[in-house]
Amino acid sequence: MLSSSELNVTGPASSGASYAFAKKLRRSLLPYLGVLPFIALVTIFLFWPTITVISGAFYNPDGTFGLGTINQVLVEPSYVDAFKRSIQLSLVTALIGAFFGGLLAWAVATSKRDGISRRFILAASGVFAQFGGVMLAFAFLATFGFNGMLTVFILENFGESFLTQPTWLYGMVGLTLVYTFFQIPLMMIVFLPAVENLKPQWREASNGLGGTTGEYWKNIGMPILIPSFTGALLLLFANAFSAYATAVALISQGSPLVPLQISKAISGEVARSNPALSKTLALGMIIIVAVVMSLYVLMQRRVAKWTR
Amino acid sequence: MQLKKSVTTVGVMMSASLLLAACGGSSDSASSTPTDAFSAATATSAADFGGLAELEAACKAEGKLNVIALPPDWANYGEIIDGFATKYGIAIDSAIPDGSSQDEIDAANNLAGTDRAPDVFDLGQSVAMANTSMFAAYKVESWDGIDPTFKDANGLWVNDYGGFMAIGYDANVVPAITSLDDLLKPEFAGKVALNGDPTASGSGLNGVFMASVAKGGSLDDIGPGIDYFASLKEAGSLLPVDPSPATIESGQTPVVFDWDYLQAGQVAGLAEKGIDWKIFVPEGAVVGGYYFQAINADAPNPSCARLWQEYLYSADGSNGWLRGGARPVLADKLVADGTIDAEAFSALPPVTGSPQIASVDQTAAANELLTTRWATEVGAIE
Numbered sequence: 001m002l003s004s005s006e007l008n009v010t011g012p013a014s015s016g017a018s019y020a021f022a023k024k025l026r027r028s029l030l031p032y033l034g035v036l037p038f039i040a041l042v043t044i045f046l047f048w049p050t051i052t053v054i055s056g057a058f059y060n061p062d063g064t065f066g067l068g069t070i071n072q073v074l075v076e077p078s079y080v081d082a083f084k085r086s087i088q089l090s091l092v093t094a095l096i097g098a099f100f101g102g103l104l105a106w107a108v109a110t111s112k113r114d115g116i117s118r119r120f121i122l123a124a125s126g127v128f129a130q131f132g133g134v135m136l137a138f139a140f141l142a143t144f145g146f147n148g149m150l151t152v153f154i155l156e157n158f159g160e161s162f163l164t165q166p167t168w169l170y171g172m173v174g175l176t177l178v179y180t181f182f183q184i185p186l187m188m189i190v191f192l193p194a195v196e197n198l199k200p201q202w203r204e205a206s207n208g209l210g211g212t213t214g215e216y217w218k219n220i221g222m223p224i225l226i227p228s229f230t231g232a233l234l235l236l237f238a239n240a241f242s243a244y245a246t247a248v249a250l251i252s253q254g255s256p257l258v259p260l261q262i263s264k265a266i267s268g269e270v271a272r273s274n275p276a277l278s279k280t281l282a283l284g285m286i287i288i289v290a291v292v293m294s295l296y297v298l299m300q301r302r303v304a305k306w307t308r
Numbered sequence: 309m310q311l312k313k314s315v316t317t318v319g320v321m322m323s324a325s326l327l328l329a330a331c332g333g334s335s336d337s338a339s340s341t342p343t344d345a346f347s348a349a350t351a352t353s354a355a356d357f358g359g360l361a362e363l364e365a366a367c368k369a370e371g372k373l374n375v376i377a378l379p380p381d382w383a384n385y386g387e388i389i390d391g392f393a394t395k396y397g398i399a400i401d402s403a404i405p406d407g408s409s410q411d412e413i414d415a416a417n418n419l420a421g422t423d424r425a426p427d428v429f430d431l432g433q434s435v436a437m438a439n440t441s442m443f444a445a446y447k448v449e450s451w452d453g454i455d456p457t458f459k460d461a462n463g464l465w466v467n468d469y470g471g472f473m474a475i476g477y478d479a480n481v482v483p484a485i486t487s488l489d490d491l492l493k494p495e496f497a498g499k500v501a502l503n504g505d506p507t508a509s510g511s512g513l514n515g516v517f518m519a520s521v522a523k524g525g526s527l528d529d530i531g532p533g534i535d536y537f538a539s540l541k542e543a544g545s546l547l548p549v550d551p552s553p554a555t556i557e558s559g560q561t562p563v564v565f566d567w568d569y570l571q572a573g574q575v576a577g578l579a580e581k582g583i584d585w586k587i588f589v590p591e592g593a594v595v596g597g598y599y600f601q602a603i604n605a606d607a608p609n610p611s612c613a614r615l616w617q618e619y620l621y622s623a624d625g626s627n628g629w630l631r632g633g634a635r636p637v638l639a640d641k642l643v644a645d646g647t648i649d650a651e652a653f654s655a656l657p658p659v660t661g662s663p664q665i666a667s668v669d670q671t672a673a674a675n676e677l678l679t680t681r682w683a684t685e686v687g688a689i690e
Binding site: 077078085138141142145146147148166167170171172248249250251252253254255256263264266267268269270271273 | 508549
C-alpha cells in the first residue's frame with residue numbers, strides 16, 4: 001500500500017515514465033499497423049478456409065463427428081488412386097517444366113538484352129503460363145484428338161500412325177503433355193530473375209583464378225541457383241496439383257484426379273452432396289503440399305548453408 | 309462446419325417462427341383486417357393475393373426477381389427471362405447461370421436473409437427431393453392441367469420441363485444410328501461421348517439408364533447399362549471428353565448421349581455451320597427426366613417468385629421451353645387449349661414406347677452400383 005504522500009512524490013515521475021513507455025510502444029508498434037491489412041487478408045482467405053476444411057474433415061458421412069470419412073478416403077481405391085495420379089502428374093510435369101523452363105530461362109538470360117527474340121519469349125511465356133483450363137484442353141483436342149485437325153490431316157495424307165490413334169491424349173500421357181504446356185512458361189517466368197542474378201564478373205573471376213566451366217557451375221552457379229530452382233519446382237508442383245479446369249475438359253469420366261473428386265463430392269446432381277468428403281480430400285491435398293513444403297525448407301537449409 | 313450448421317439451424321428456426329407469426333397473425337385478425345396480416349411469403353395461390361392482377365401489382369412493388377442457375381441456352385431460358393422482364397417490367401437478377409442444382413441450394417442457405425438470395429429454384433430430381441423443406445407451397449392457376457405424377461400434392465414442387473435421353477449424331481460424319489450396337493462398330497472409334505460422369509451428373513446417369521433399358525436391364529437394374537459402356541470403351545468408341553456445343557461444332561464429339569431437349573435446342577445453330585445433327589431415341593428405351601420448379605420459402609421477393617411461376621406455367625413460359633426443344637409439363641393442356649406453339653411441338657424428336665422416369669430410390673440404388681463399378685470399368689485411365 002502506498003501512502004498519499006508517496007503517491008504525490010512518485011506520481012509525476014511514474015506518469016512521465018509511462019508516457020515515455022507508451023510513446024516507445026507506439027513507435028515500435030506503428031510499423032506493424034501497415035501489416036494489418038495483410039494479416040486480415042491472410043486470415044480471411046487462407047487461415048479461415050484451412051480451419052474450415054480441417055475441422056470439416058472429421059465428420060462421418062452421416063454428419064456425426066468421427067473419422068469415418070477419413071477412413072473411407074484412405075481405404076477406397078478410387079480416392080487412393082486419385083491421390084496417386086495427382087501426385088504423379090504434378091511431380092512429372094513439375095520436373096519436365098522445371099528442366100525445360102530452366103533451360104529456356106538460361107537461354108533468355110544470356111541472350112541480347114533488348115533482342116527481339118528475348119522480348120518475344122518473355123511476352124509469350126507471360127501469356128502461356130496463364131493459358132490453362134478449357135481453352136487449353138480444347139486446343140489439344142482440336143489438334144491431336146480423334147477428330148482433331150492434325151489427326152485427320154495425317155490420316156488423309158500419310159495413313160495410320162500413332163498420331164491417328166490418339167487414345168494417349170485422353171489419359172495420363174495427355175494430361176502430362178497438356179499440363180507441361182503451362183508449366184514450362186511458368187518456370188521460365190519465376191526462374192529467370194535468379195538466372196539473371198548470376199553476375200558475369202563471377203564467371204570472369206572464376207576463369208581468372210583458373211577455374212574451369214565445370215568448376216564454375218559446381219562451386220558457384222549451382223549453389224546460387226539451387227534454392228530458387230527448388231522453390232520454383234515446388235511452385236510448379238502446387239500449380240499442377242491444384243489445376244482443375246484443364247483436366248475436367250479433357251477427362252470427364254471417372255474423376256481420375258483429386259480436384260475432380262472434390263468437385264464431384266460438392267456438386268454432384270445424382271447423390272446428395274458430401275461436404276465432409278470434399279473437405280477430407282482437400283485436407284489430404286493440404287497435407288501433401290505441407291509435406292512437400294517441409295522437404296523444400298529442409299533442403300533449402302542444407303543448400304543455403306554457405307550463405308549464412 | 310459445426311458453426312455453419314448451427315447458424316443454418318438458427319436461420320431455419322427464425323424463418324419457421326416468422327412463418328408461424330405470419331400464420332398466427334392471419335388467423336387472429338382474419339375477420340378484422342385481412343390485408344394487414346397477409347404475407348406474400350405464405351400465399352399458396354394467386355387467389356390469396358386477390359387474383360393475378362393483384363399478384364402482379366405486389367410483384368411490381370417488390371420490383372425484382374432473383375433467379376439462379378438458368379443458362380440462357382438451356383431450355384430457352386434466355387428468351388423466357390427476357391419475356392418475363394418485358395411483360396411485367398421487372399428486373400431479373402440471373403445469378404451463376406451455369407451453376408448446378410446443388411449450387412442453387414447452397415446459395416439459398418449462404419445468402420439466406422439477404423436480398424440476393426434466390427427466389428425460385430429449378431432443380432434436378434435428387435437435389436429437389438432432398439430439400440423439400442426449403443420450398444414454399446404454391447399452386448399456379450393452371451395447376452389442374454398438370455398430370456398428378458408431375459407435381460407434389462401440396463404444391464411444394466411441380467415438374468416444369470423435361471425430355472428423353474437420346475443419342476445425337478452428326479449424320480455427315482457417322483452412318484445413321486438405328487441401335488445401340490451400331491456404336492460398337494469401327495466407324496465410331498473415338499467418336500462417342502456421354503454428357504457427364506454418371507456418378508455425378510443427371511444426364512450421364514440417365515444415359516446409362518437408357519442403355520440399360522435398351523440392353524435388357526431396367527431402371528431397377530442398371531448393370532447392363534454399365535456393361536454396355538464398358539464394351540463401348542473396350543471397342544475404343546467411348547471418349548472421356550465432356551461434350552459441349554463447342555466440341556460438337558468442332559467435330560470433337562460427333563456422337564453424344566444427352567437429353568433430347570438439350571440437343572434439339574442446338575440443331576438449328578449446328579445446321580448453319582453445316583452440321584446435320586440427328587437425334588435418335590432407341591425404341592422401347594424411352595427414359596425421361598423432368599426438372600423440378602419450386603419457390604424458396606425464404607424468397608426475398610415472394611410475390612415475384614409466385615408471379616414467375618404463373619408465367620412459366622402459362623402458354624408464354626411453357627411455349628418458351630418448347631421453343632428450346634424441351635417438353636413442357638403442360639404440353640397436353642396447351643394442345644387441348646390450342647395455345648401450343650405447333651411448329652416447335654412438331655420439331656421434337658419422335659419417340660416410340662412408353663416413357664419411364666427413374667424414381668429417387670432407383671436413382672440411389674443405381675448410384676451405389678455406379679460408385680463401385682464406373683470409375684474402374686469405364687472411367688479408368690492409363
